[in-house]
Amino acid sequence: xxxxxxxxxxxxxxxxxxxxxxxxxxxxxxxxxxxxxxxxxxxxxxxxxxxxxxxxxxxxxxxxxxxxxxxxxxxxxxxxxxxxxxxxxxxxxxxxxxxxxxxxxxxxxxxxxxxxxxxxxxxxxxxxxxxxxxxxxxxxxxxxxxxxxxxxxxxxxxxxxxxxxxxxxxxxxxxxxxxxxxxxx
Numbered sequence: 001x002x003x004x005x006x007x008x009x010x011x012x013x014x015x016x017x018x019x020x021x022x023x024x025x026x027x028x029x030x031x032x033x034x035x036x037x038x039x040x041x042x043x044x045x046x047x048x049x050x051x052x053x054x055x056x057x058x059x060x061x062x063x064x065x066x067x068x069x070x071x072x073x074x075x076x077x078x079x080x081x082x083x084x085x086x087x088x089x090x091x092x093x094x095x096x097x098x099x100x101x102x103x104x105x106x107x108x109x110x111x112x113x114x115x116x117x118x119x120x121x122x123x124x125x126x127x128x129x130x131x132x133x134x135x136x137x138x139x140x141x142x143x144x145x146x147x148x149x150x151x152x153x154x155x156x157x158x159x160x161x162x163x164x165x166x167x168x169x170x171x172x173x174x175x176x177x178x179x180x181x182x183x184x185x
Contacts, residue, residue, distance in 0.1 A: 031185050035090055037066035038083045041111050045164060052162060055115045061086040061122045063114040063180065065096055070170060071107035076100040081183065084126070092126070095183045100176040108168035114161050121158035130181045 041064055045052050056062065061084060068080030078098035083090045116122035 031090070031093065034066075034081055034083055034093055034185055038064045038085070038090070041066040041113070041165075044111070045113060045162065048164065049162070052113075055160060055162070059115040059117055060119050061091075061116040061125075063094060063116075063125070065094075065112050067109055067111060068096060068098075069107070069109045070098060070100075072100055072104040072170060074101070074104065076104055076170075081185070086122070093183050093185050094180050096178060096180050098176060098178050104170060106168065106170035108166060108170040110163055110166040112161055112163040114159055116159055118158045125159075125180075130179050 042062075046056075063082060063084050065080045065082035068078055070076060070078030076098075077100070078096070080096045082094055082096070084092045084094060116125060
């Protein structure tokens with residue numbers, strides 16, 4: 001690897017980390033700011049995709065990440081902060097961190113909500129010191145004109161992730177890891 005290539009890679013990784021940290025809750029003014037962002041995100045979700053209210057009604061809890069920022073050039077990362085709501089009230093605050101490697105370039109931002117459909121899934125999430133997203137999650141990517149039907153997926157998966165509000169462009173093929181960690185804002 002030449003010096004120019006190493007310098008470019010170092011610059012790209014530093015830029016990715018800086019971009020991932022911008023505007024996603026780092027340095028926020030505490031729990032009130034996170035809760036306000038969570039309220040706004042849920043309002044947007046329920047307005048754009050009314051059928052997600054059925055998911056909320058059937059779920060035992062929701063982890064709401066109002067803004068997750070990802071960036072990558074070869075290696076990538078992402079970060080966001082949000083709140084766990086049980087019975088409509090915030091019970092804990094969490095951060096999500098992502099790491100990826102592969103052929104990728106770009107940056108994107110999005111919101112996501114994890115709906116815990118069983119008491120066991122919620123309990124396992126809350127008891128773990130750092131929880132990694134696994135194969136037991138059903139992902140739903142609603143399009144603008146599409147309604148999100150929860151009837152069949154709720155029977156199949158203990159956790160349903162709804163990802164929406166995407167902006168930016170990130171392209172490539174990567175291997176990714178996601179970890180959720182309880183925080184004190």
